[in-house]
Amino acid sequence: MAGLKEIKRRITSVKSTKQITKAMKMVAAAKFRKAQGRIVQLRPYAEKMYSVLGSLARNVESVHPLMEVRPINKVEVIVFSADRGLCGGFNTNIMKAAVKLVRELQAEGKEVSVSSVGKKSTDLFRRRRTALRQAWGGLSGKVSYSNAQSISGDIIDNYIKGTFDEVRMVYTEFKSAGVQKVTVLPLLPIEAACLKEGSEDMADVFLFEPSEEAVFEQLLPKNIEIQVFRALLDSAASEEAARMAAMENATKSADDMIKRLTLQYNKARQTSITTELMDIVGGVEALKK
């Protein structure tokens, strides 16, 4: 059995760890609420955008380069991970899904290029010696719309240039504080059918300036931006939710450990007292004789 001092030392160490995990949980909770608020704020903008885009898609005949379906040889996979660790299975799950997707695509005989958002996935792909086409980092906790604009700008440029024929995003969809789901979402080409779905027709009632085509052409890249922004926000909220849960668990385990160690400590203390007592009693008895 470990010595008394040794156990005491461990209890102190676990206690200080518990304090840290507890503090991290609170920080994650605060960040999580903020991230969740931003998702809610984006909603009215995104919905309005979809309804306009949907009605335009029905009426514009010309095929925009972003909607053109080409034979798919090269696929771009964009992975959204966190910049930091200590958020439970968040990064692992996203990486697992990404690696699986890449393998599947390769098995289908397609050329795959990978881009990463977030330091964790960048590091992991580097370690696996997967060449990254692009890596964006340092976004965690301070995602802004201009980040989404620069990411989607790069993707759109390369898509039009023909660097790749299809783009898929792998990100963690935020459902609720308890539920986050790793999702693979096709980003490009934009499917016309997808746009037309579920929006009322408004082209008959609206005049377009300068023209339907021109508005449509400007809205399409915007749609990509919004989707990327949404993925960024979802990913950020999920990350904080995952961290919150992970830290909650860590705090609980620390509690359990402290309890167990305290019990062990008390037992050890009792044993040592008993032994000491026995010694004294033994000594006294010896003296009596």
Add this chain to the structure above:
Amino acid sequence: MENKLRLEIVTPYGKVLSEDVDEVMTTGSEGDFGVLPGHVNFITTLKICILSYRKENDTKFVFINSGYAEVTHDSVIILADSAELSDEIDRERAIIARDRAEERLKQQEKIDIARATSALERATIRIQLAGKR
């Protein structure tokens, strides 16, 4: 409400403004336009511009960083990349931004001209607007 326009300005960061107004003036891709209640339905793209709205005799200004306007007979909905109410504008920052953009444009080399130009445009309009309040 009769004879009022519902003005809503929505950005990816949330709603900036939601108010009942009498008149809205702004700059579309085809030039300036004004909207009064009962306007024909139309959708247009917006430049980096100033939007002004009148509520009774009170006129206010909003900075719009490119977007779209959806006009119906009783509402104007603006979808903008970003928008700032005139009293939220930081004039100092806009001046710094303008100088920086001008500097960049002078150098001409190795810069994203489109980006610098639009930064300059944004700054100039912000400064213009800051003087209006």
